[in-house]
Amino acid sequence: GQVFLNLVVNAAQAIREGDAEHNEIRIDTRLDGARAVIEISDTGAGIPPEIVGRIFDAFFTTKAIGVGTGLGLAICHRIVTDMAGELTVRSELGKGTTFSVALPVAETDHPGVAARLLPTAPVVDARIGRILVVDDETLVGTSVKRILKSHDVHVLSNAKEALARCVAGEAYDLILCDLMMPDMTGMELHRELMRVGPRMAGRMIFMTGGAFTPEAREFLITRDHIEKPFNSADLRRLVQRHLTGG
Ligand SMILES: Nc1ncnc2c1ncn2[C@@H]1O[C@H](COP(=O)(O)OP(=O)(O)OP(=O)(O)O)[C@@H](O)[C@H]1O
Ligand SMILES: [Mg+2]
Numbered sequence: 001g002q003v004f005l006n007l008v009v010n011a012a013q014a015i016r017e018g019d020a021e022h023n024e025i026r027i028d029t030r031l032d033g034a035r036a037v038i039e040i041s042d043t044g045a046g047i048p049p050e051i052v053g054r055i056f057d058a059f060f061t062t063k064a065i066g067v068g069t070g071l072g073l074a075i076c077h078r079i080v081t082d083m084a085g086e087l088t089v090r091s092e093l094g095k096g097t098t099f100s101v102a103l104p105v106a107e108t109d110h111p112g113v114a115a116r117l118l119p120t121a122p123v124v125d126a127r128i129g130r131i132l133v134v135d136d137e138t139l140v141g142t143s144v145k146r147i148l149k150s151h152d153v154h155v156l157s158n159a160k161e162a163l164a165r166c167v168a169g170e171a172y173d174l175i176l177c178d179l180m181m182p183d184m185t186g187m188e189l190h191r192e193l194m195r196v197g198p199r200m201a202g203r204m205i206f207m208t209g210g211a212f213t214p215e216a217r218e219f220l221i222t223r224d225h226i227e228k229p230f231n232s233a234d235l236r237r238l239v240q241r242h243l244t245g246g
Contacts, residue, residue: 006075013063046093048093055073059071080101127240131151140178151239167196172203176239203242
């Protein structure tokens with residue numbers, strides 16, 4: 001990342017202000033055999049041939065004091081070389097400059113080498129579940145829904161309605177349920193679900209907010225729960241573990 005930032009800043013600094021139509025900084029990527037090549041091109045001033053051999057030297061700069069320290073390209077060169085890559089330059093005075101970063105593609109016996117160069121997709125949860133979230137604090141419901149956005153998440157703010165849905169035959173892979181709610185608590189919902197359909201009751205995970213009654217503490221000993229506030233990674237891991245039956 002630092003390498004590309006340096007190169008793009010250099011490119012921008014090589015272009016004089018004005019003439020916006022003609023000015024351009026391009027970034028191209030391609031696969032060249034076992035190497036990924038990323039090129040940053042600009043339509044700036046170009047580099048005079050007599051100094052092009054020195055631009056990768058530390059502290060070599062043509063910029064005013066305070067503008068450049070001359071370390072940018074030296075650092076880029078070092079980083080790319082450390083990764084077994086190559087940083088090269090082509091430049092034409094008055095026309096522009098192209099810096100080319102060639103990096104070895106990770107060795108793999110996988111046929112989809114090109115796919116590995118694509119920007120990595122957001123982490124996809126292994127299994128998508130239909131999940132019911134029950135919490136009287138609507139903020140909890142909306143944030144859980146956002147964290148678990150790759151799932152089919154339904155949010156309710158009271159346990160009675162959740163019970164009604166289950167009684168009506170709605171099925172969920174998982175019920176994330178607050179423990180302490182005014183109308184009907186998570187424990188009461190659990191008890192009712194045991195009567196109408198133990199399968200649903202067994203799919204409950206309780207979200208707890210700290211202070212428990214002794215009854216609640218005992219209830220939780222044998223049941224899966226997550227303490228609020230939780231971080232998104234922990235929640236997603238817990239959900240995934242349940243969905244895959246672990
Ligand atoms: N895209 C470019 N077009 C024209 N000249 C360039 C370009 N990139 C680098 N140069 C020349 O190479 C010199 C060295 O670049 P380098 O990034 O190492 O240092 P700098 O940009 O001067 O300072 P720093 O990056 O430390 O702020 C620059 O001063 C400039 O003369
Ligand atoms: Mg620089």
